[in-house]
Amino acid sequence: MEIVSKVLIGLVALEHMYILYLEMFAWETLGKKTFKGALSPELFTPTKGLAANQGLYNGFLAAGLIWSLCISDPAWSKNVALFFLACVSVAGLFGALYSRGIFFKQALPALISLVCAYMFL
Secondary structure, three states: OHHHHHHHHHHHHHHHHHHHHHHHHOOOOHHHHHOEOOEOHHHOOOOHHHHHHHHHHHHHHHHHHHHHHHOOOHHHHHHHHHHHHHHHHHHHHHHHOOOHHHHHHHHHHHHHHHHHHHHHO
């Protein structure tokens, strides 16, 4: 189950690396397709800086999760993973207040990973 926990942590990290790419580098192209209906098309250019800032924060979350997988001390690795998974969970739950889909796309995978990491790492 330790391997399953680490795979789940890796998947959450990959998701946030994708969000980093989407918000920092593809906001006006892929972002328009991904968030159509959430924002008017004319708002993507003026919000490019805001999206890039959000993307950077998602990158920090991914970096922390990847860092947790690279730490050799089991207790330290677990604590770092729990911290960053908790951060992703809180961000996802907050986002879910505004968009139901964020709960299933961001919060739920992080919460499942958090429970698995707590129990099996």
